Amino acid sequence: MKIGYPCINRTIGCTSNATFRLASYAEEKLVKKIESNLDCVLRMLQFNVAHDILFFRISSDIIPFASHPICTFDWPTHFQDTLANIGRFIRKHSIRISMHPDQFVVLNSPDLLVVYNSFRELKYHCFLLDALDLPQTAKVQIHIGGVYGDKTKALNRFVATYNTLPKFIKKRVVIENDDRLYNLNDCLRVHEQTGVPVLFDVFHHKCNPTKDSVASGLKRAAATWKKKDGVPMIDYSAQEKGKRPGAHAEQINSGQFKKFLKQIHGVDCDIMLEIKDKEKSAIKAVKIISDFRL
């Protein structure tokens, strides 16, 4: 059971999200940004290992404009050595890696251009994980997409498009239940028709529930992960008090988290904390888990 946090570390003072404006695109700028982003991601991973945080979500912005047609730069070759070095570090310390492309990846859109752009975006994410030489356990999580007034048709479109994806993408894509449109049952239906693993988002499950308790929801989702996909990943967050429903908590609530661990007792999974203070809560969670095991 590994603990992780997404993309940003607020302690060490570097960012792996540095980008620039499309209007001022220049290859030289791109190279500089990628260089500093890759440098930072390794520093974050080193920080994490030092704190027993062995799960991490790499920012989609690490290679700016990677899926945009303007970017013809061969970054996998240019940064071959750096990428290999980061990949070695990840494998050496058995760090679990995920990525989560933005809301623009919509495989079930009726607009073919949107589907095509989504494909390019997925391709980029999988290229990166391949360039790091990571196993199939490194995943790219996406949502099912829009509803467009007819959920059944929209679900069928997702299945049809998913089935056309090349192997190097299929082996990494997992789908996540969202907080408004597609709940766990919808994801499981898609799984039945495609075999795609389902990443259980505990907080979204509370916003957009099925009849399942957290424990039974997790068990059903966990059963969709094959051995080669690795231990099931889950997303964990909680409601920030006083904010609109669905707003993520500022910091982890230790009592709540302990209660959650008790609920899911017996199911192994890697937990991504979608909590705003990032590594701070992750460090607390690592401590809680190690106490829990005693």
Added chain:
DNA sequence: AGTTGTCAAGCTAGT
């Protein structure tokens, strides 16, 4: 040096 409008991309729900 500090402030602030804006940033590649989609969708839904609320006005």
Added chain:
DNA sequence: ACTAGCTTGACAACT
């Protein structure tokens, strides 16, 4: 018909 919100951050153009 339009826009806030999503994971918010941070770029870059302006005082």
